[in-house]
Amino acid sequence: MTTSDLWDEDTARRYDETSAEMFDPSVLDPAVDVLAELAGHGPALEFAIGTGRVGIPLRDRGIQVTGIELSQPMVDQLRRRADADRVPVTVGDMATTRVEGDFSLVYLVWNSISNLRTQSEQVGCFRNAARHLRPGGRFVIELWVPPIRRMPPGQHAVPMTATDEHLVFDTYDLVTQQSTSQHYWTEPDGSVRHGVGRFRYIWPAECDLMAQLAGMELEARYADWHRQPFTADSQSHVSVWRRR
Ligand SMILES: C[S@@+](CC[C@H](N)C(=O)[O-])C[C@H]1O[C@@H](n2cnc3c(N)ncnc32)[C@H](O)[C@@H]1O
Incomplete structure:
Protein backbone atom coordinates (compact mmCIF):
# COMPACT_ATOMS: atom_id res chain seq x y z
CA MET A 1 0.00 0.00 0.00
CA THR A 2 1.48 3.38 -1.03
CA THR A 3 0.77 6.91 0.19
CA SER A 4 1.18 8.27 -3.37
CA ASP A 5 -1.82 9.86 -5.06
CA LEU A 6 -3.03 7.62 -7.87
CA TRP A 7 -2.92 9.60 -11.13
CA ASP A 8 -6.32 9.13 -12.76
CA GLU A 9 -7.44 8.86 -16.36
CA ASP A 10 -8.28 12.55 -16.73
CA THR A 11 -4.83 13.63 -15.41
CA ALA A 12 -3.11 11.06 -17.63
CA ARG A 13 -5.00 12.18 -20.73
CA ARG A 14 -4.02 15.82 -20.15
CA TYR A 15 -0.46 15.08 -19.00
CA ASP A 16 1.55 15.60 -22.20
CA GLU A 17 -0.36 18.81 -22.97
CA THR A 18 -0.20 20.29 -19.45
CA SER A 19 3.51 19.37 -19.22
CA ALA A 20 4.34 20.66 -22.70
CA GLU A 21 7.27 22.78 -21.52
CA MET A 22 8.91 19.65 -20.05
CA PHE A 23 8.77 17.99 -23.49
CA ASP A 24 10.54 20.92 -25.12
CA PRO A 25 13.86 19.72 -26.58
CA SER A 26 15.69 22.48 -24.68
CA VAL A 27 14.52 20.87 -21.42
CA LEU A 28 14.39 17.21 -22.39
CA ASP A 29 17.51 16.73 -24.50
CA PRO A 30 20.06 17.66 -21.79
CA ALA A 31 18.38 15.20 -19.39
CA VAL A 32 18.43 12.40 -21.95
CA ASP A 33 22.08 13.21 -22.80
CA VAL A 34 23.18 12.86 -19.16
CA LEU A 35 21.14 9.70 -18.57
CA ALA A 36 22.42 8.09 -21.79
CA GLU A 37 25.99 8.81 -20.77
CA LEU A 38 25.48 7.43 -17.25
CA ALA A 39 23.67 4.32 -18.52
CA GLY A 40 26.62 3.39 -20.75
CA HIS A 41 25.53 0.18 -22.46
CA GLY A 42 22.56 -0.09 -20.07
CA PRO A 43 20.05 -1.42 -19.37
CA ALA A 44 18.23 1.38 -17.53
CA LEU A 45 15.22 1.33 -15.24
CA GLU A 46 12.96 4.37 -14.83
CA PHE A 47 10.93 4.64 -11.63
CA ALA A 48 7.61 6.48 -12.20
CA ILE A 49 8.05 6.41 -15.98
CA GLY A 50 4.72 8.15 -16.58
CA THR A 51 3.83 8.56 -20.26
CA GLY A 52 7.43 7.92 -21.31
CA ARG A 53 8.55 11.54 -21.67
CA VAL A 54 12.16 10.58 -20.83
CA GLY A 55 12.11 6.79 -21.19
CA ILE A 56 11.06 6.74 -24.85
CA PRO A 57 13.76 9.16 -26.12
CA LEU A 58 16.35 7.28 -24.04
CA ARG A 59 15.19 4.05 -25.72
CA ASP A 60 15.53 5.85 -29.06
CA ARG A 61 19.22 6.35 -28.19
CA GLY A 62 19.61 2.54 -28.24
CA ILE A 63 19.47 1.95 -24.48
CA GLN A 64 17.10 -0.71 -23.20
CA VAL A 65 14.64 0.98 -20.85
CA THR A 66 12.22 -0.71 -18.44
CA GLY A 67 9.70 1.21 -16.34
CA ILE A 68 7.84 0.94 -13.07
CA GLU A 69 4.72 3.10 -12.83
CA LEU A 70 1.88 3.22 -10.31
CA SER A 71 -0.82 4.56 -12.63
CA GLN A 72 -2.30 2.29 -15.30
CA PRO A 73 -3.82 5.32 -17.12
CA MET A 74 -0.32 6.86 -17.42
CA VAL A 75 0.97 3.57 -18.86
CA ASP A 76 -1.98 3.52 -21.29
CA GLN A 77 -0.81 6.90 -22.58
CA LEU A 78 2.78 5.63 -22.91
CA ARG A 79 1.49 2.67 -24.91
CA ARG A 80 0.23 5.04 -27.60
CA ARG A 81 3.88 5.81 -28.39
CA ALA A 82 5.81 2.64 -27.47
CA ASP A 83 4.71 -0.98 -27.25
CA ALA A 84 5.65 -3.41 -24.49
CA ASP A 85 8.48 -4.99 -26.49
CA ARG A 86 10.10 -1.62 -26.92
CA VAL A 87 9.56 -0.21 -23.40
CA PRO A 88 8.30 -2.84 -20.93
CA VAL A 89 6.52 -1.37 -17.89
CA THR A 90 5.36 -3.02 -14.67
CA VAL A 91 2.45 -1.36 -12.90
CA GLY A 92 3.46 -1.04 -9.26
CA ASP A 93 4.95 1.04 -6.48
CA MET A 94 8.53 2.19 -7.00
CA ALA A 95 9.26 1.72 -3.28
CA THR A 96 8.53 -2.01 -3.37
CA THR A 97 8.08 -3.41 -6.89
CA ARG A 98 10.87 -5.66 -8.18
CA VAL A 99 11.36 -6.25 -11.90
CA GLU A 100 13.62 -8.73 -13.68
CA GLY A 101 17.07 -7.48 -14.54
CA ASP A 102 20.34 -6.13 -13.37
CA PHE A 103 20.66 -2.44 -14.31
CA SER A 104 23.54 -0.02 -14.85
CA LEU A 105 21.22 2.92 -14.19
CA VAL A 106 18.04 3.52 -12.20
CA TYR A 107 16.59 7.02 -12.47
CA LEU A 108 13.68 9.01 -11.07
CA VAL A 109 13.09 12.46 -12.52
CA TRP A 110 10.93 15.55 -12.23
CA ASN A 111 10.59 15.56 -8.42
CA SER A 112 8.78 12.23 -8.45
CA ILE A 113 10.38 10.81 -5.29
CA SER A 114 8.27 13.42 -3.45
CA ASN A 115 5.12 11.58 -4.51
CA LEU A 116 6.00 9.09 -1.76
CA ARG A 117 4.70 10.88 1.31
CA THR A 118 6.50 9.12 4.15
CA GLN A 119 10.17 9.03 4.99
CA SER A 120 10.13 5.24 5.27
CA GLU A 121 8.69 4.86 1.75
CA GLN A 122 11.33 7.25 0.41
CA VAL A 123 14.04 5.18 2.10
CA GLY A 124 12.32 2.11 0.61
CA CYS A 125 12.60 3.72 -2.83
CA PHE A 126 16.36 4.23 -2.45
CA ARG A 127 16.71 0.62 -1.26
CA ASN A 128 14.63 -0.60 -4.18
CA ALA A 129 16.85 1.33 -6.59
CA ALA A 130 19.98 -0.23 -5.06
CA ARG A 131 18.38 -3.69 -5.27
CA HIS A 132 18.02 -3.28 -9.05
CA LEU A 133 21.57 -2.00 -9.61
CA ARG A 134 24.63 -4.04 -10.43
CA PRO A 135 27.69 -3.15 -8.29
CA GLY A 136 28.98 0.24 -9.46
CA GLY A 137 25.60 1.06 -11.03
CA ARG A 138 24.08 4.49 -10.51
CA PHE A 139 20.87 5.93 -9.11
CA VAL A 140 19.97 9.41 -10.39
CA ILE A 141 17.24 11.68 -9.15
CA GLU A 142 16.09 15.13 -10.27
CA LEU A 143 14.45 17.01 -7.43
CA TRP A 144 13.46 20.53 -6.49
CA VAL A 145 14.95 22.26 -3.46
CA PRO A 146 11.98 23.31 -1.31
CA PRO A 147 11.78 27.14 -1.50
CA ARG A 198 0.46 16.07 -2.38
CA PHE A 199 4.14 15.55 -1.62
CA ARG A 200 6.76 15.03 1.05
CA TYR A 201 9.66 17.41 0.46
CA ILE A 202 13.26 16.39 1.21
CA TRP A 203 16.59 18.14 1.30
CA PRO A 204 19.68 16.94 -0.58
CA ALA A 205 21.34 15.95 2.72
CA GLU A 206 18.38 13.74 3.66
CA CYS A 207 18.64 12.09 0.21
CA ASP A 208 22.32 11.38 0.87
CA LEU A 209 21.44 9.68 4.15
CA MET A 210 18.78 7.58 2.40
CA ALA A 211 21.35 6.60 -0.21
CA GLN A 212 23.82 5.66 2.52
CA LEU A 213 21.18 3.45 4.19
CA ALA A 214 20.72 1.75 0.82
CA GLY A 215 24.44 1.08 0.33
CA MET A 216 25.16 3.89 -2.15
CA GLU A 217 27.46 6.88 -2.05
CA LEU A 218 27.23 10.31 -3.65
CA GLU A 219 29.20 10.58 -6.87
CA ALA A 220 28.01 13.97 -8.15
CA ARG A 221 25.46 16.69 -7.53
CA TYR A 222 24.59 19.31 -10.12
CA ALA A 223 22.10 22.16 -10.17
CA ASP A 224 20.59 20.90 -13.45
CA TRP A 225 21.04 18.63 -16.46
CA HIS A 226 23.64 21.03 -17.88
CA ARG A 227 25.82 20.06 -14.90
CA GLN A 228 25.89 23.59 -13.51
CA PRO A 229 27.45 23.65 -10.02
CA PHE A 230 25.02 23.07 -7.16
CA THR A 231 25.06 26.10 -4.82
CA ALA A 232 23.12 27.51 -1.86
CA ASP A 233 20.89 29.32 -4.39
CA SER A 234 20.12 26.31 -6.59
CA GLN A 235 16.42 25.62 -6.95
CA SER A 236 16.84 21.99 -7.95
CA HIS A 237 19.43 19.27 -8.06
CA VAL A 238 20.41 16.31 -10.17
CA SER A 239 22.14 13.85 -7.86
CA VAL A 240 24.06 10.72 -8.78
CA TRP A 241 24.77 7.96 -6.27
CA ARG A 242 26.80 4.86 -6.95
CA ARG A 243 26.13 1.41 -5.55
CA ARG A 244 29.14 0.19 -3.60
C1 LIG B 1 5.63 14.16 -12.54
S1 LIG B 1 5.15 12.59 -13.19
C2 LIG B 1 6.68 12.11 -13.94
C3 LIG B 1 6.50 11.12 -15.05
C4 LIG B 1 7.73 10.92 -15.94
N1 LIG B 1 8.83 10.35 -15.20
C5 LIG B 1 8.15 12.25 -16.57
O1 LIG B 1 9.26 12.71 -16.26
O2 LIG B 1 7.38 12.81 -17.35
C6 LIG B 1 5.09 11.58 -11.72
C7 LIG B 1 4.75 10.14 -11.98
O3 LIG B 1 4.98 9.40 -10.77
C8 LIG B 1 4.05 8.34 -10.72
N2 LIG B 1 4.03 7.81 -9.36
C9 LIG B 1 3.61 8.45 -8.24
N3 LIG B 1 3.80 7.67 -7.16
C10 LIG B 1 4.37 6.52 -7.60
C11 LIG B 1 4.81 5.33 -6.96
N4 LIG B 1 4.69 5.18 -5.64
N5 LIG B 1 5.38 4.35 -7.71
C12 LIG B 1 5.48 4.49 -9.06
N6 LIG B 1 5.07 5.59 -9.73
C13 LIG B 1 4.53 6.60 -9.01
C14 LIG B 1 2.76 9.03 -11.17
O4 LIG B 1 1.75 8.12 -11.51
C15 LIG B 1 3.28 9.85 -12.35
O5 LIG B 1 3.26 9.09 -13.53
Missing part, protein backbone atom coordinates in the same frame (compact mmCIF):
# COMPACT_ATOMS: atom_id res chain seq x y z
CA ILE A 148 11.40 27.58 2.26
CA ARG A 149 13.60 30.68 2.15
CA ARG A 150 10.80 32.45 0.27
CA MET A 151 8.41 32.11 3.22
CA PRO A 152 8.45 34.81 5.88
CA PRO A 153 7.62 33.67 9.43
CA GLY A 154 3.95 32.80 9.80
CA GLN A 155 3.35 32.16 6.08
CA HIS A 156 2.91 28.63 4.77
CA ALA A 157 2.30 29.13 1.02
CA VAL A 158 4.50 30.28 -1.88
CA PRO A 159 3.25 31.42 -5.31
CA MET A 160 5.01 29.28 -7.94
CA THR A 161 3.24 30.31 -11.16
CA ALA A 162 0.96 33.27 -11.80
CA THR A 163 -0.29 33.70 -15.36
CA ASP A 164 -3.77 34.36 -16.76
CA GLU A 165 -4.06 30.66 -17.60
CA HIS A 166 -2.43 29.01 -14.58
CA LEU A 167 -2.03 29.85 -10.90
CA VAL A 168 0.03 27.61 -8.62
CA PHE A 169 0.56 27.94 -4.88
CA ASP A 170 2.70 25.46 -2.98
CA THR A 171 2.12 24.95 0.75
CA TYR A 172 4.79 23.71 3.15
CA ASP A 173 4.34 22.23 6.61
CA LEU A 174 7.73 22.73 8.24
CA VAL A 175 7.06 20.17 10.96
CA THR A 176 5.90 17.20 8.89
CA GLN A 177 7.62 18.06 5.55
CA GLN A 178 4.24 17.60 3.87
CA SER A 179 3.62 19.85 0.89
CA THR A 180 0.80 20.51 -1.58
CA SER A 181 0.70 22.11 -5.02
CA GLN A 182 -2.61 23.88 -5.55
CA HIS A 183 -3.26 24.40 -9.28
CA TYR A 184 -5.96 26.60 -10.81
CA TRP A 185 -6.32 26.51 -14.61
CA THR A 186 -8.56 28.91 -16.53
CA GLU A 187 -10.32 26.94 -19.25
CA PRO A 188 -11.10 28.46 -22.69
CA ASP A 189 -14.79 28.80 -21.65
CA GLY A 190 -13.72 30.89 -18.63
CA SER A 191 -14.37 28.21 -16.01
CA VAL A 192 -11.66 27.41 -13.48
CA ARG A 193 -10.37 23.88 -12.88
CA HIS A 194 -8.65 23.03 -9.60
CA GLY A 195 -6.16 20.22 -9.05
CA VAL A 196 -3.97 19.35 -6.09
CA GLY A 197 -0.77 17.30 -5.79
